[in-house]
Amino acid sequence: MATDLSASFNEQYISINTKLKKRFLRKPNISEATNEFIALAIQCEHSEQPSFAGQTYIGAAKCEASAGNFLGEAEQHLAAARQFMKAEKKLASMKFDSPDRENLEAAIGCYMWALVKYPEKSPLRTSILLELADGLVDLNYKQEALAYYEEAVNTIEDKTMKLMCMRNFFNLLLECGKHDQALETANEICDSNFHIPERILTEIQVSRVLLVLLVKPDEDTKSESLKQLVDNLLNDEDTDSTPFNTDLRLKLQSIMIASGAQDQHSLISVAADSKQHLTAQQKDLLDTLILEQRIE
Template identity: 25%
Template sequence: MENDAEFWARYRGISSKLRRRFLRKPNLAEAGEQFGHLSKELKQQDCLQYAGFCSLAQARCEQAVMNGLGEAETLTEAARLLLRAEVDNWTLHLPSLQEALQSSCNAFNCAIKVYTELRQTTMAASLCLDLAQSLKLMGKDGEACVFFRRAAELQYETPFASLHSLGQAASCCLLTHDYEGALTLYTTMQQVAEEKAPRLPGNNAPVGAFQDIIASNEISRVLLLMLVQPPPQHLAPEHARTLENYAWSALDSPGHARSQCLPEELFILLQSVVMACQEKDVEALRVLQKELWPLLDKNQNDILHLLICEMGHPSGLGY
């Protein structure tokens, strides 16, 4: 496309075919096809934002002729083109008012809605993840969290995929310092994993990958509870039960209190972290950090590090 004026002239030329004329209905199919051809031409010329606008116009034509699948497909194409345009600007550090990103998010939302109405939840969830990953790449972790959570809701029939999306959402919460939100998400993951996990006959312990998920989430939840320190009157029952396992009284009966999913050494180290927090013993936490570091994932190590920093601050954590 040589210039903006040429594009808009062709765009308006096609749009004029959509106007109602006396005793004549607009030829929606022809206009949609022409918008599609123009979009492909612009895409080949790397004019992604204009190509996206043409795909949006094509989607409106598909909607007008009641072609739900065609509408969803063209909305998806528009959303991805506009998102690519915004990511390219971001990668090159070009100034941007983010109109393409806003238009892309709107198109993604519309496509997700249409696919959901068509009962194609797998495709809808995939679009949520596509947008969430790109938003996270651009440092928009709060916005990304919304779409990771939405993907998890759409993946209810595939627990592993849903748990992975919830984990991504929790990571976004940590990056935005929304520790209560992260705690809520890890708790939801714990409940889903415990509900779906296959169990060993006899001791009813979870097995397989679900066991690893439950163990990882328990570690994250304990560390976040130490960081957030919700007041007793606002402590959720499931959080109270978790903390009871790590209380002083649990030392006398480790076999009864210890989580079935955590190795004994790790459980004792976490129990020591809880007691060190209760005693406001920063030096003990620093010693425990060295032992726990190789046993925790990145997010958990970050939480523990923040916990030590906060406790070492003169204002403390308000225990």
């Protein structure tokens, strides 16, 4: 069945290309060829053959390029990218190894080709970068996704959207164990002029407390807000920048004191009581802190 489909696809694809090459007395009908490529791509999609669909959308993109329709070219490359990404995810879901990442590399190439067709500040560039980054995360290529996430964050001007994307980027940095960069990003979020909802601010500030214990930045490299956060906690001062409930505040103070005193027994004990307040990434940070103190 797959062989029959492959043969049928090849025949139709070659037929469309042949029409384009017949120049004799007139120019080829680019619009007709584009529509035929798209129709074939849709047929491949319905037949659950995303890789074939991706190749055919690239054919449509080349037609759009030859006609000077660069936005149409970008649209078709984006359609191709999504099909190649779908093909790669399909292989991953079936537990098939893909060492050469043929479909994934094709997807990345198509996303990048579409990206350059849009103006530098276009929201569509941001959407493309985030879509690619999310696809890589789904495939567990998290380290690779970081660069696209960071580039996307740098293209965003809307403050609310930028905050949400920076938070996602921050959490991905934590998952990848990039503690230094995560702390820098958290500092940037808290030092920005964004309106940060209390729930998100609490989450970021708790992570900053744990990160500063792990990273141990020099005093002169700490941001003023980070210094203030540490001082407020140690001095038990309640401010808008430390929206912790009483129990969480006490737990964080105990973690800081135990860590500073290199009291591993106390740190392990308070960690067990604290994890009910923490996110998955924060629990990992606390476990890493305990492990590093054990090694020291």
